[in-house]
Amino acid sequence: MTPKIQTNLSVCLADIHYPFRNTTAVKMAVDFIKEQRPGRIHLLGDLCDFVQISRFDKDPTRKDNLQDELDAVRDWLVELRDAAPKAKIIYSEGNHEYRLKKYLMSEAKALAGLRALSLEKLLGLDSLRIRFQPQDRPYRIGHLLFTHGQFISRWSAMSAKRHYEQYGCCVIHGHTHRLGAFYHSDIDSCYGAWEAGCLSTLIPDYVTAPDWQNGFAVVNHSKKCFSVELVAIIKNQFWFRGRQYGHRRATPSGIVEDLT
Numbered sequence: 516m517t518p519k520i521q522t523n524l525s526v527c528l529a530d531i532h533y534p535f536r537n538t539t540a541v542k543m544a545v546d547f548i549k550e551q552r553p554g555r556i557h558l559l560g561d562l563c564d565f566v567q568i569s570r571f572d573k574d575p576t577r578k579d580n581l582q583d584e585l586d587a588v589r590d591w592l593v594e595l596r597d598a599a600p601k602a603k604i605i606y607s608e609g610n611h612e613y614r615l616k617k618y619l620m621s622e623a624k625a626l627a628g629l630r631a632l633s634l635e636k637l638l639g640l641d642s643l644r645i646r647f648q649p650q651d652r653p654y655r656i657g658h659l660l661f662t663h664g665q666f667i668s669r670w671s672a673m674s675a676k677r678h679y680e681q682y683g684c685c686v687i688h689g690h691t692h693r694l695g696a697f698y699h700s701d702i703d704s705c706y707g708a709w710e711a712g713c714l715s716t717l718i719p720d721y722v723t724a725p726d727w728q729n730g731f732a733v734v735n736h737s738k739k740c741f742s743v744e745l746v747a748i749i750k751n752q753f754w755f756r757g758r759q760y761g762h763r764r765a766t767p768s769g770i771v772e773d774l775t
Contacts, residue, residue: 689711
C-alpha cells in the first residue's frame with residue numbers, strides 16, 4: 516500500500532541558486548521529501564541565480580547561459596514533482612528571480628509585459644502544478660507567514676528578528692543562507708521567526724568562507740498551532756527525529772590551503 520501523504524507536514528527549501536547549488540544537499544532534500552511525503556513544499560526563493568543578468572561583475576570564464584540555467588531549474592522541478600506528486604508546491608519569488616523582471620524593465624521595457632517572458636511561463640510552472648508567489652506577496656498558512664525575505668543581519672537569527680519586527684507575526688524566510696530561530700513573548704503570546712538555511716554551495720567564488728549553513732525547515736501544523744524544526748546539513752549528513760541521513764566522509768576542507 517502506498518503511504519499516505521502527511522497533510523499536516525510541510526518542508527521549506529530556500530536559496531538553491533542554480534547552477535551554484537550543493538548537489539549533494541539538494542539530492543538529500545529531495546530524497547527526504549520523497550520519504551516523508553509532505554502535504555506542502557515551500558520553495559522560499561532564489562531557486563534561480565540569474566548571474567548572467569546580474570548588475571555585479573561576471574566571471575568571463577563561465578560558459579553557462581540563461582537558457583541552460585532555466586533548463587536545469589525546470590528539470591529539477593520535474594524531479595521534485597515526481598518525488599511529491601500529490602503535494603502542494605508554492606514557489607516564492609526571490610530577489611534573484613526578480614533580476615529577470617528588472618533586466619527586462621531596464622533593457623527591453625517593451626517586452627517586460629509579455630506573459631511568454633514571465634518566469635512562470637519560462638519554467639512551465641502551470642504544467643507542474645506549482646503556484647508562483649510574487650516577491651511582494653508573502654502568504655500565510657495558519658499563523659505562519661512564508662516569504663523569501665529582505666533583511667540580512669550580521670548574526671544568525673538576527674535577520675529572523677528583523678523579519679518578525681517587519682511583519683509583526685510568526686514568519687519563516689530564506690535569503691540569508693543561514694539557519695536561525697528567534698522567539699519573542701509578550702503578556703499572552705509567543706512569537707517565532709526562522710531562517711531556513713540554503714541548499715547552495717558553501718564555497719562560492721565571490722566570497723571566502725561565508726557564514727552560511729546548508730539545511731531546510733520542517734513545519735508541522737494544525738488549525739490552531741504549528742512547530743518548526745530546522746534541519747542542518749553538515750558535511751553531507753543530517754539527523755531528523757532520531758535518524759541519521761547521509762554518511763560521514765573524512766575529507767579535508769578545500770577552503771583553507773594546507774601548507775604543512
